Amino acid sequence: MYKLRPYQTEATNAVISHFKSNNTPCVVVLPTGSGKSLVIAELAHRAHGRVLVLAHVKELVAQNFEKYESYGHKAGVYSAGLSRKDTNSNVIFGSIQSIANASDTFFQDFNLIIIDECHRISNENNSQYRKVLSHLMEMNEGLKVLGLTATPYRMDTGWVYNYHYDGFEKTSEDRFFKKCVYELPLRFMIKNNYLTPPILIDSPVACYDFSNIKPKNESGLYSQTEISDVLKDQKRVTPGIIKNVLDQSIDRKGVMIFTSSVNHAQEILTLLPKEISTIVTGSTPQKERDQILDSFKKQELKYLVNVSVLTTGFDAPHVDLIAILRPTESIGLYQQIVGRGLRLFPEKIDCLILDYTGTCVNLFNPQIDGKRVDSNSTPVIIECPKCNEENNFWGLVDDEDNIIEHYGRKCQRGIFEGESFIPCGYLFRFKLCHNCNSENDIAARVCKVCTETLIDPDKKLKEAMSLKDAHVLRVEHMEFVSSFDSKNNEQLIINYYDADAQSISEKYTFSNDGQKLAFYHNFVRHHLKRPEKYFEVKSSSDVVDKRRLFREPSFVIARYVKKHWVVREKVFN
Numbered sequence: 001m002y003k004l005r006p007y008q009t010e011a012t013n014a015v016i017s018h019f020k021s022n023n024t025p026c027v028v029v030l031p032t033g034s035g036k037s038l039v040i041a042e043l044a045h046r047a048h049g050r051v052l053v054l055a056h057v058k059e060l061v062a063q064n065f066e067k068y069e070s071y072g073h074k075a076g077v078y079s080a081g082l083s084r085k086d087t088n089s090n091v092i093f094g095s096i097q098s099i100a101n102a103s104d105t106f107f108q109d110f111n112l113i114i115i116d117e118c119h120r121i122s123n124e125n126n127s128q129y130r131k132v133l134s135h136l137m138e139m140n141e142g143l144k145v146l147g148l149t150a151t152p153y154r155m156d157t158g159w160v161y162n163y164h165y166d167g168f169e170k171t172s173e174d175r176f177f178k179k180c181v182y183e184l185p186l187r188f189m190i191k192n193n194y195l196t197p198p199i200l201i202d203s204p205v206a207c208y209d210f211s212n213i214k215p216k217n218e219s220g221l222y223s224q225t226e227i228s229d230v231l232k233d234q235k236r237v238t239p240g241i242i243k244n245v246l247d248q249s250i251d252r253k254g255v256m257i258f259t260s261s262v263n264h265a266q267e268i269l270t271l272l273p274k275e276i277s278t279i280v281t282g283s284t285p286q287k288e289r290d291q292i293l294d295s296f297k298k299q300e301l302k303y304l305v306n307v308s309v310l311t312t313g314f315d316a317p318h319v320d321l322i323a324i325l326r327p328t329e330s331i332g333l334y335q336q337i338v339g340r341g342l343r344l345f346p347e348k349i350d351c352l353i354l355d356y357t358g359t360c361v362n363l364f365n366p367q368i369d370g371k372r373v374d375s376n377s378t379p380v381i382i383e384c385p386k387c388n389e390e391n392n393f394w395g396l397v398d399d400e401d402n403i404i405e406h407y408g409r410k411c412q413r414g415i416f417e418g419e420s421f422i423p424c425g426y427l428f429r430f431k432l433c434h435n436c437n438s439e440n441d442i443a444a445r446v447c448k449v450c451t452e453t454l455i456d457p458d459k460k461l462k463e464a465m466s467l468k469d470a471h472v473l474r475v476e477h478m479e480f481v482s483s484f485d486s487k488n489n490e491q492l493i494i495n496y497y498d499a500d501a502q503s504i505s506e507k508y509t510f511s512n513d514g515q516k517l518a519f520y521h522n523f524v525r526h527h528l529k530r531p532e533k534y535f536e537v538k539s540s541s542d543v544v545d546k547r548r549l550f551r552e553p554s555f556v557i558a559r560y561v562k563k564h565w566v567v568r569e570k571v572f573n
């Protein structure tokens, strides 16, 4: 028999208590190496009725099944790749491709579906996973669906679930999984000696410079061609990198080298000792791949170069050096890669992580939703002024790690009332309703107060460009000048300049509270780089002194009124 670790018991109990109160699909997040298959076994064993455990590759199906039987339980397997199609067992481990082709009778009488690596389920209704799940739900009333993953995040659509049990709204878009009911951080696993500590070395020698490539919008992935171009241009760097890998790996047992291009992998292979090095790519035939991985696990091969294939499901616990030679799009992917080296193994003390991409990903950072605004941005923690809870956003920090600016839009936190999530609702950034002047979520289409359709900034710019009495200025520089008006009142002039040194100005005076309030609402609230911070409007010279706290707009739209250009709208990126 087996004994669950305390967190495995907690995870199991969280799932059971969730399904006791409702049937919405839920997720459990456990890092690679945390013994997911044990949690699967415990749940499958304790469930009432029939259980189907799904995975996307036969290796994972086999792994989960073997663990299950090793605990003394009996189960069936439904996978063409494993040449078994059991249909009558109470617990069945199956591969999604085979089950997609199973007959209708197969789909009957299930009570619980457990999906391993559930971040593979796309948001598209017509994907294979979604079709199989719909079919299962149609045929089994009250069916419960649990997803397991180490990385609950997809590059194309972001978070795979809506709400975290800790009171976090990860996304307000429609998701198949509604709630994450349990999550164990990687840090916990390492601290408690369940995983080997990684030793991260950023840019050990001259490294590749990927700073100019940006992820594609639709997929969130880097373009293969762009990566290849960078690698081609920086070809001379590779021999130095591989020499460094060889030097660092003298006392190491198993080395995995990650790249994302086949040509690059082949080039790397020519620089490694021939007898003990090999390559695996997406097009390596299955049989050959199995053989290669087998001799790698037996330590007959020391260096394994791989092209985007061994990031999940592959398990060689002796690996004690990971070399990263490909840019990683997300913290999740980075964790998957590094995770290959964190398994415990006799006499293994640590795992060396050599990152030659210069991207400086922190393994322990939380995944941040939304696109990284620029390559300087880094994950920051921002406390909400309304609920005092912490948010994870992209932001900019100075040399002393002070947060200068962040790109968070609304507070992600909230509380659960039963199963419904009540968001905190604080807006860091907002869209003003032109009709009733209320602040709305940046993503909102209609005003939450008066239901008027909200006009999107791009449309506003287009409209203004087509008008004769409107001027659109692309801001290159924002200047603050403190002066006095004709009545000798202190005055603040803000000049916005474009690349041709054309300018548009705004003027504010501060002689009474009403004017100060106007400045706060028309300027401070929109321009503060840290909108959650309290800013007291005192005087023109004080604002000039604090100029660094304010961000520049990307565009200023002005209208011609009584022989003057008057700023009507500012558009921020």
Ligand SMILES: [Zn+2]
Residues within 6 Å of the ligand: 384, 385, 386, 387, 388, 389, 411, 412, 413, 424, 425, 426
């Ligand atoms: Zn809040």
Ligand SMILES: [Zn+2]
Residues within 6 Å of the ligand: 433, 434, 435, 436, 437, 438, 447, 448, 449, 450, 451, 452
């Ligand atoms: Zn409104």
